[in-house]
Amino acid sequence: MYLVALSATPLRRVLDRWLFRLGSPEAAPIRLHQRRIYVLPTAAGIALAASLLVMLLTSINYSLSLGFGLTFLIGGIGVASIVHAFRNLFGLSVRPLRVAPVFCGDDARFPFAIDNTRMARRPALALRLHGVTTRFDLAAAGTETIELVCPTTQRGLMPAGRTVIETRWPLGLIRAWTVFIPDVAALVFPTPERDAPPLPSTDFGEAVGERPIRDGDDDFAELRAYREGDSPRHIAWKALARGGPMLTKQYAGMAGGHTLLQWRDLPDAMDDETRLSRLTAWVLHAEKAGVTYALALPGKALAAGRGEAHLHACLQALALQGAPAGTRDHAP
Amino acid sequence: MPLDWPQRRRRTPAAEATSRPASLTRDQGLWLIGATAVTLAPHAPWLPGWLAALCGILLGARALLLWQGRRPPPGLILVLLAAAGSVGVRMTYGHFFGKDPGVALLALLLCLKLLEIRSARDVVATILLCFFMQLAVFFEDQSLPVALLALFGTLVAVITLLAQADPAASQRERVRSGAVLFAQGIPFMLVLFVLFPRIQGPLWGLPADASSASSGLSDSMSPGSISELSESAEIAFRAEFIGAPPEPAQRYWRGPVMTTFDGRTWRAARTQETGTPSYTPTGRRFDYRLTLEPHGRRWVLALDFPGLTTTPLRYASTNEALLSRPVERRTRLELSAYPDTPTGLDEPPAALAASLSLPEGYNPQSIALATRLAGGARDHNEILERVIAHLRTSGLIYTLQPPLVGRDSVDAFLFDTRRGFCEHFASAFVVLMRAVGVPARVVAGYQGGELNPIDGNLVVRQSDAHAWAEVWLAGRGWIRVDPTALAAPQRIESGLASALPAGEALPLTMRQNLAWLRDLRHRWEALSNAWNQRILGYNPDRQKELLERLGFGRDDWGALVGVMTGLCVSVLGMLIAWASWQYRKRDPLQRCWASFCGRLARKGYPREPWEGPLAYGKRLSESLPEHAQSLLEIAACYARARYGGTPTSADIRTLNHKISRLRL
Numbered sequence: 002m003y004l005v006a007l008s009a010t011p012l013r014r015v016l017d018r019w020l021f022r023l024g025s026p027e028a029a030p031i032r033l034h035q036r037r038i039y040v041l042p043t044a045a046g047i048a049l050a051a052s053l054l055v056m057l058l059t060s061i062n063y064s065l066s067l068g069f070g071l072t073f074l075i076g077g078i079g080v081a082s083i084v085h086a087f088r089n090l091f092g093l094s095v096r097p098l099r100v101a102p103v104f105c106g107d108d109a110r111f112p113f114a115i116d117n118t119r120m121a122r123r124p125a126l127a128l129r130l131h132g133v134t135t136r137f138d139l140a141a142a143g144t145e146t147i148e149l150v151c152p153t154t155q156r157g158l159m160p161a162g163r164t165v166i167e168t169r170w171p172l173g174l175i176r177a178w179t180v181f182i183p184d185v186a187a188l189v190f191p192t193p194e195r196d197a198p199p200l201p202s203t204d205f206g207e208a209v210g211e212r213p214i215r216d217g218d219d220d221f222a223e224l225r226a227y228r229e230g231d232s233p234r235h236i237a238w239k240a241l242a243r244g245g246p247m248l249t250k251q252y253a254g255m256a257g258g259h260t261l262l263q264w265r266d267l268p269d270a271m272d273d274e275t276r277l278s279r280l281t282a283w284v285l286h287a288e289k290a291g292v293t294y295a296l297a298l299p300g301k302a303l304a305a306g307r308g309e310a311h312l313h314a315c316l317q318a319l320a321l322q323g324a325p326a327g328t329r330d331h332a333p
Numbered sequence: 334m335p336l337d338w339p340q341r342r343r344r345t346p347a348a349e350a351t352s353r354p355a356s357l358t359r360d361q362g363l364w365l366i367g368a369t370a371v372t373l374a375p376h377a378p379w380l381p382g383w384l385a386a387l388c389g390i391l392l393g394a395r396a397l398l399l400w401q402g403r404r405p406p407p408g409l410i411l412v413l414l415a416a417a418g419s420v421g422v423r424m425t426y427g428h429f430f431g432k433d434p435g436v437a438l439l440a441l442l443l444c445l446k447l448l449e450i451r452s453a454r455d456v457v458a459t460i461l462l463c464f465f466m467q468l469a470v471f472f473e474d475q476s477l478p479v480a481l482l483a484l485f486g487t488l489v490a491v492i493t494l495l496a497q498a499d500p501a502a503s504q505r506e507r508v509r510s511g512a513v514l515f516a517q518g519i520p521f522m523l524v525l526f527v528l529f530p531r532i533q534g535p536l537w538g539l540p541a542d543a544s545s546a547s548s549g550l551s552d553s554m555s556p557g558s559i560s561e562l563s564e565s566a567e568i569a570f571r572a573e574f575i576g577a578p579p580e581p582a583q584r585y586w587r588g589p590v591m592t593t594f595d596g597r598t599w600r601a602a603r604t605q606e607t608g609t610p611s612y613t614p615t616g617r618r619f620d621y622r623l624t625l626e627p628h629g630r631r632w633v634l635a636l637d638f639p640g641l642t643t644t645p646l647r648y649a650s651t652n653e654a655l656l657s658r659p660v661e662r663r664t665r666l667e668l669s670a671y672p673d674t675p676t677g678l679d680e681p682p683a684a685l686a687a688s689l690s691l692p693e694g695y696n697p698q699s700i701a702l703a704t705r706l707a708g709g710a711r712d713h714n715e716i717l718e719r720v721i722a723h724l725r726t727s728g729l730i731y732t733l734q735p736p737l738v739g740r741d742s743v744d745a746f747l748f749d750t751r752r753g754f755c756e757h758f759a760s761a762f763v764v765l766m767r768a769v770g771v772p773a774r775v776v777a778g779y780q781g782g783e784l785n786p787i788d789g790n791l792v793v794r795q796s797d798a799h800a801w802a803e804v805w806l807a808g809r810g811w812i813r814v815d816p817t818a819l820a821a822p823q824r825i826e827s828g829l830a831s832a833l834p835a836g837e838a839l840p841l842t843m844r845q846n847l848a849w850l851r852d853l854r855h856r857w858e859a860l861s862n863a864w865n866q867r868i869l870g871y872n873p874d875r876q877k878e879l880l881e882r883l884g885f886g887r888d889d890w891g892a893l894v895g896v897m898t899g900l901c902v903s904v905l906g907m908l909i910a911w912a913s914w915q916y917r918k919r920d921p922l923q924r925c926w927a928s929f930c931g932r933l934a935r936k937g938y939p940r941e942p943w944e945g946p947l948a949y950g951k952r953l954s955e956s957l958p959e960h961a962q963s964l965l966e967i968a969a970c971y972a973r974a975r976y977g978g979t980p981t982s983a984d985i986r987t988l989n990h991k992i993s994r995l996r997l
Binding site for chain 2: 028029030035044045048049052055056058059060061062063064065066067068069070071072073074075076077078079080081082084085087088091096118119120122124125138142169170171172173174
């Protein structure tokens with residue numbers, strides 16, 4: 002009965018593709034129209050059907066005219082409840098909202114704005130993804146934000162994935178549901194290491210100490226392509242205004258006088274996740290201490306910086322370290 | 334390191350369902366107790382008294398626990414109660430098998446189940462049991478009030494399920510949703526009731542107690558046996574005449590014919606049965622439709638004398654019509670009657686001899702009286718006249734409460750008590766005739782009947798039970814003689830009530846002065862009759878007739894199923910159309926805004942899904958600077974109405990006005 006609950010993964014995949022026409026994530030808003038609402042009886046519905054069969058046989062055997070009537074009436078009510086279950090979902094529109102990034106181990110909150118344009122209440126709905134269910138009612142003609150709180154266990158990008166809205170209203174005999182893949186994902190940062198060792202000293206690492214540390218920021222050195230997380234104060238606005246590309250001003254001070262957090266400087270015996278965990282803790286410490294810091298990971302380096310945007314860029318790099326290139330594009 | 338979210342196992346929805354709050358809220362519980370009470374109430378008269386009381390106590394206890402918010406009793410107590418109840422059922426019925434003990438056990442189970450509800454699944458199980466118990470009432474009683482109660486019970490059960498699925502709804506909303514569902518179920522019921530292919534039951538052997546006990550005539554008659562029936566206003570059968578019914582004096586409905594007499598009790602003799610009557614129907618003909626209430630015997634109780642009709646009947650040699658099986662359920666027959674037919678013209682001598690025998694040594698005074706009356710008579714005709722004259726003039730009194738008579742019952746009636754009911758009169762007459770060699774016999778049946786002015790049906794009750802006599806005269810055959818009519822002619826002309834002496838107690842509804850009560854009863858019985866004929870009497874035969882009337886073959890089941898499916902699908906289609914229509918009937922404010930967005934989308938400026946009204950308005954005003962002012966106003970107006978509290982109809986009017994004034 003629970004097609005969606007089938008644990009046999011290959012069968013689920015085939016069903017998803019052919020029956021529910023699930024493929025890539027869908028753009029918002031997702032409107033629940035006729036062709037994407039499915040109905041099947043629940044266990045209670047099947048039990049009712051079995052009882053009705055017994056009642057029908059009893060009516061035939063004892064020639065109970067009213068028995069036929071009662072059986073058919075209850076059967077009719079059951080059939081009408083299919084339409085009510087369908088109607089309870091029909092016409093809803095779902096907009097997945099932005100998911101705030103979290104540290105691994107914390108709960109990711111997936112918010113969905115659900116619009117009910119009908120002038121009637123929609124009772125007993127449930128939203129489910131990643132095995133987590135939130136039950137809710139929608140007031141008449143209104144929009145409500147429903148949050149699904151999913152525990153996280155792995156850093157990286159956690160897409161919302163297969164999402165189900167279902168209802169067993171009105172009689173619990175019929176389950177109406179719809180399946181979709183919303184185009185949202187939670188960015189899960191690595192868990193910061195607890196009791197991490199103190200930040201490496203400013204001149205930790207090679208090459209950094211060779212340059213004289215002068216007045217820092219004021220000494221303009223060069224222009225380089227804009228990277229996400231660069232401080233707006235350093236963007237070459239004049240160049241942009243002339244119609245040029247978006248460039249960031251590079252200052253001599255940024256090359257030195259900062260904490261360089263490097264993947265390869267950590268002990269070789271350390272495994273990848275522990276390294277990322279340590280680096281995450283350091284990035285957070287550095288930000289808190291007000292130190293300028295740069296991050297160097299295999300295949301990705303972030304120039305020294307500070308502030309909310311820089312912190313986010315570093316944490317994102319740490320979260321997505323080692324992920325295939327394609328998944329990075331989904332980063333919010 | 335490829336990412337492969339999610340790694341964790343999903344919790345199945347089934348696990349979710351059972352992990353819902355287990356305990357019932359007070360209103361959910363009240364609905365459930367209400368559904369159970371409405372279901373079990375009509376069972377009360379049919380359950381053993383102790384069980385009905387136990388069920389009542391258990392329901393009350395559940396309601397009390399719910400009210401006080403206490404937990405249900407531990408399982409052990411329920412198991413003990415169930416065991417004790419089962420032993421009680423076993424002791425009451427002597428066995429567990431069959432319909433009655435089954436229903437009794439289910440009633441007990443339903444009450445106990447109510448006490449141990451822990452999950453949503455238990456609620457559903459209870460409701461399913463309620464549905465079955467609503468059906469089980471129909472084993473005993475399919476009358477209109479019971480049917481209405483069952484409908485009400487179904488509605489309450491549906492609301493109980495609604496309360497379970499949607500705990501947050503208001504009671505009014507639940508009742509409304511329940512009523513809508515119920516109303517939408519009715520078209521399906523009508524279609525399926527009429528068109529679902531009916532099969533004549535039983536599919537398997539019925540238990541011995543399948544048909545309920547029934548009252549009525551028996552195939553023996555002793556003093557007092559018919560006067561017992563006269564206390565009952567229960568309906569024995571109904572007759573619907575096509576054309577005028579025969580006059581009251583012709584309304585003799587023939588039951589068992591009793592030939593053998595042991596001095597006290599008359600019994601039906603063995604008779605031969607044939608497929609055609611032994612007489613030739615002649616004279617006036619009355620066509621009618623007879624609806625027999627179940628009486629557990631084979632007698633048709635046809636009006637004298639039934640002719641051949643479409644209904645296959647068996648005819649006994651004593652002229653009563655029989656069915657091939659006992660009447661265990663309400664039966665409808667198309668019959669015709671020929672009251673003027675002469676019968677028994679060539680009666681076999683053996684049958685005549687049997688109609689002369691009297692037991693030795695009984696009723697000597699009566700035999701002496703008969704011999705005295707017959708002295709000097711030329712033929713049987715004259716003897717008959719003399720006996721009739723004697724009975725008419727001897728001052729016998731017709732009464733509902735005849736005194737008890739002893740061994741020589743006829744002697745006691747004629748010479749001692751002189752008070753009797755029809756069986757005393759008939760018995761005395763036949764004994765007198767036989768004593769002087771005239772073949773005679775007792776006929777039991779019903780006489781008369783009351784025309785219901787509402788539907789024109791002739792209603793014959795148990796109180797119309799009667800016994801009369803037949804004598805055989807050479808050349809004339811069997812002649813009906815009603816000795817009761819000699820003492821109380823009104824009995825035949827206008828019924829029992831008018832024939833009884835003043836001051837005799839009558840059943841309430843038979844009293845003449847309560848006209849309004851009689852009128853009420855006429856109406857109620859006409860309604861019941863329509864119900865019986867149209868609804869309860871809808872059986873495989875009626876369905877075949879309907880098929881024929883609709884232009885299909887009598888056995889064209891394919892067409893029947895096709896029409897039924899077609900109609901069900903169209904009802905479902907209408908429901909879906911209703912659901913979609915309800916959807917369009919949406920928020921007027923939303924409709925305004927949607928029409929505005931639609932207009933601009935057609936101009937090439939669709940609203941992006943992420944854009945709020947203000948952002949959209951701003952973008953529009955930049956793209957269409959000549960309308961900037963009004964576009965911004967509309968967006969602001971909508972945003973204010975939508976997000977600034979409940980929108981009023983004035984807000985909507987303003988917005989509508991602004992949108993209609995916009996000339997793009």
